[in-house]
Amino acid sequence: MSDLQQRQNDSLLQIRLLELIAANPAQCQGADIHDSCKEIMKKLKPVGKTKGGGEYGFRGIDDALNAFNPLFKEHNVIITKRLVFPVRSSRTSTREIFGGDPDAAPIITKVEIRECELNILYRFTSTTDGSFIESWGYGEGQDTDGGDRSSAMAFSNALKYLLYETFVTPTDDQVDTDMKFEKKSLEVSKMIREIEGSGPSKEITNALASMTLSPAEKSAVTKAKRSFMLTVRKEKSENKGAGAANEAKNLAAKNIEKTSHGKE
Numbered sequence: 001m002s003d004l005q006q007r008q009n010d011s012l013l014q015i016r017l018l019e020l021i022a023a024n025p026a027q028c029q030g031a032d033i034h035d036s037c038k039e040i041m042k043k044l045k046p047v048g049k050t051k052g053g054g055e056y057g058f059r060g061i062d063d064a065l066n067a068f069n070p071l072f073k074e075h076n077v078i079i080t081k082r083l084v085f086p087v088r089s090s091r092t093s094t095r096e097i098f099g100g101d102p103d104a105a106p107i108i109t110k111v112e113i114r115e116c117e118l119n120i121l122y123r124f125t126s127t128t129d130g131s132f133i134e135s136w137g138y139g140e141g142q143d144t145d146g147g148d149r150s151s152a153m154a155f156s157n158a159l160k161y162l163l164y165e166t167f168v169t170p171t172d173d174q175v176d177t178d179m180k181f182e183k184k185s186l187e188v189s190k191m192i193r194e195i196e197g198s199g200p201s202k203e204i205t206n207a208l209a210s211m212t213l214s215p216a217e218k219s220a221v222t223k224a225k226r227s228f229m230l231t232v233r234k235e236k237s238e239n240k241g242a243g244a245a246n247e248a249k250n251l252a253a254k255n256i257e258k259t260s261h262g263k264e
Contacts, residue, residue, distance in 0.1 A: 017083065033126040033133055036075040041167050043071055048172040059171070061156040064163045076127040079159075082134065083121040086151070090114045093144075112146035118154040122162055137162035188217050195224040199232075 047067050049057030072078065091113050096106040118139050125132040139161065141153025163169070188211065191204045208221060 017085070031131055032129040033077065033124060033131040036077050036126050036128075037124065037133070037167070039075050040068070040071045040077070043074075044068075044167055044169060046170040046172040047164070059160070059164065059169075061160045064160045064169075067169070068163050068167075078125050078127060080123050080125065081120050082123045085119040086154075087117040088115070088150070111144060114143045114146060114148075114150045116141045116150035116154040118151075118158050120155075120158050120162075122159075124166075135162060135166055185217075187211075188221075192220050192224045195221065196227050196231075199228045200225055 044067065047059050047063050049059050050063065051058050051060045093111055093113050095109050095111050097109060118137075118141075120137045120139070121134055122137050123132050123134050137158035139154040139156065139158030141150040141155075141157065143150040143153070188208070191208060194201070194204060
């Protein structure tokens with residue numbers, strides 16, 4: 001069975017199970033879980049985007065567990081998985097491996113990429129009176145080394161986003177990372193235009209050195225410097241050519257003047 005057929009069969013199975021769940025909803029007696037969730041939201045502190053590098057930060061599964069575990073303990077809440085709908089697939093790709101010799105051709109190797117998608121029905125239950133609420137979580141995972149990490153990644157992502165979204169967890173950032181990135185990109189673009197026009201001044205060089213530039217931005221800065229140098233060389237060449245032409249004209253005028261005097 002191909003990966004496409006397997007995914008289609010998994011989707012049909014999920015649809016049938018969802019229809020069964022909708023026709024037979026779980027009954028919840030008691031209301032303590034609602035009060036517990038309300039108190040958790042009141043006491044929940046912002047979770048910052050401390051993971052990652054460069055311009056983009058994110059909140060990991062460890063951040064979520066560290067933030068919610070003490071509150072769940074305090075308010076007698078547990079979370080369990082009621083249903084799990086996995087969709088798995090794999091494909092073969094190629095990877096280039098470069099050695100120490102920059103002139104040597106890269107080694108082409110084949111790698112198996114495994115992917116996993118999970119739709120999970122979670123249940124938040126109060127251990128005080130057994131009341132509960134349910135919510136769906138979705139997660140994706142990809143293992144580019146052909147290992148078994150794709151499922152673990154998908155489970156982590158599903159639980160992480162379920163907790164963050166269910167409790168509307170704030171971050172401690174005053175400005176969203178996308179806004180920061182956009183602002184920085186505008187500043188870099190302005191500096192690049194200045195480099196192309198008047199060259200890399202000391203102030204611009206220091207400012208760029210203090211930033212974390214993406215590969216594309218580094219390439220654009222290098223191109224701008226080269227463009228400025230080519231412009232300078234072209235102007236020098238044109239000025240030199242103009243100077244030589246003026247000297248030739250002056251010399252020709254002097255020769256004409258000498259010839260005229262000789263004839264007289």
